[in-house]
Amino acid sequence: MMKRKFSLQCPMPETDFDLVTLGHGSGGRLTNQLLDKGIFSIFKADELQKRDDGAVITLNGPVAFTTDSFVISPIFFPGSNIGELAVNGTVNDLAMCGAVPRYMSLSLIIEEGLKIEDLWEILAAIKISCEQSGVEIVTGDTKVVEKGKGDQIFINTTGIGEILPGARLDTSRIKEGDTIILSGQMATHGISIMTVREGLSFESDILSDTRPLHEMTIDLIRQFGHDIKLLRDPTRGGVATVLNEIAVKQKSGIELIDDTFPLDPQVNAACEILGLDPLYVANEGIFIAVVSLNAADRIVDRLRKFSAGKNAAVIGSVSQDHPGKVIVRSGYGGKRVVGMLAGDQLPRIC
């Protein structure tokens, strides 16, 4: 696991301090030192550099507005860190609303004693991820809590994006016969974190699938417009929980076909070892699309043109039977009900 991958591209400036202290959260001179070195030297948006109490941005028409606080443990994990996750997570929530991501706020709650080089690696990940997704950090906040009153760092990102003119996303448009597509392999993020926590090792590391999804969702909306009825990224609670939410809200049944789930063999093996059903494991780099039946095959073909969509597949459909429930049919004709995640399978997965 290469911990310093982002700061290799974005080297750390010299600082007089190695650790974040309580004084860095006081709002006074030390806070300004930390912000000068850590925030204003890396995030360059004019509105942020003004250092006002907020940013002034100009928006026209409908926008998506979404927030997430990231508390993942560990903060460095195979393939990435909490900083990239925090940007991609909010970018993806905007994408799922049918929006083009534009602006983001960044709020840090740092535990006293965090190493500055760890903070920098996280900030570098945030910077590089923002650039990849075309979003700008325009306002922010930094707080410090005493040792033992936090856990290294928690990050809130809140995003604003412009809704695409052709977006017609609305759960109430879902009807019997609609097709459910998964954009890629499931359970990868959750299993990546669990293998670290449990000390499991495989032939190769299972890397988190955190990635921005907006390029795919923007393309789908532009190409298929009203045939795209709902987009959801199945993070906490996994695919099963999102589908249950849709089934309950829409009073429809959902039928899945067991042998069509895109799933990496190593991830599948890890799920078996850990006794986890991959349908409940958290994801960060895939989405569920509920689409019109007549466009489904073309949508899957289109997704497969993206490297992040190469494993896209139809996984099921909306049915008039068993309203409010999600059913999985196996290749052998059996079926089982898949409820919502009941307990606390994977705390602090995002």
Added chain:
Amino acid sequence: MMKRKFSLQCPMPETDFDLVTLGHGSGGRLTNQLLDKGIFSIFKADELQKRDDGAVITLNGPVAFTTDSFVISPIFFPGSNIGELAVNGTVNDLAMCGAVPRYMSLSLIIEEGLKIEDLWEILAAIKISCEQSGVEIVTGDTKVVEKGKGDQIFINTTGIGEILPGARLDTSRIKEGDTIILSGQMATHGISIMTVREGLSFESDILSDTRPLHEMTIDLIRQFGHDIKLLRDPTRGGVATVLNEIAVKQKSGIELIDDTFPLDPQVNAACEILGLDPLYVANEGIFIAVVSLNAADRIVDRLRKFSAGKNAAVIGSVSQDHPGKVIVRSGYGGKRVVGMLAGDQLPRIC
């Protein structure tokens, strides 16, 4: 200190659970139970009730966008709690941008074991404060961390407000001769928290001054337009730190007159006991306005018509002398330089 003041106006629904558990953060069934009882039963905006990944809102023209994470300790303090503080804090940052507060996101990081009745009291405070300020919670997030990895609750609020057409707030418009007005008594919030932490008692409780300031700032902008050059709420770091930031950014001097500071006698006494300079103590319910000299008296008169502005006063002016520095002149002709807050005087004050 009356802890249950908000839930008296907004009674708690029955729940099957008394404490927040890790499972409530899993994203599955328990999360939905907590959200049903705790969020969706109290915050009623249509966009929130849709339970999508984000809210879709329509905005036109320039908007203010601001974020703050609140980590105050203790979460219940004289006169209020972290919930009201989190709403007012973000409302006020929008107000300081010259905006009318409109929309807010709400993100909770809860430590396992938080009492549901405490959570409810905080949510009730958020609801009532939002109503007072005319803002709607339209999107949110809830995370739970293990006991010992947080501190009861941290709250992020991120706000969007519409910039008033007449607002001309811009630090670069500040010039020599401009007047500095304080809208009310200073140091009240910080001293309120400190007296609790230090176990000091006075004839009457010193209550936090947390309150929304947007009514006053909107009125000032409407009445005095371009004569209002800058608005700032001096929270962490206090009045001295904000004025230093302005002096440094604008390369101007700032001169304050010692015997004009609005200050409650009990707060002043507490500052003396605690050895604190009130200029550095955090505030939540006042703002600094930098205004044209010719409008200053009328602005003070106008502010004094508001109950929250009844102690408004001119506290100083912008000078061409000692650029980048803040000087206080005493009634006896002495003067001293007031720098930026240097250390960690009051950690976790907001």
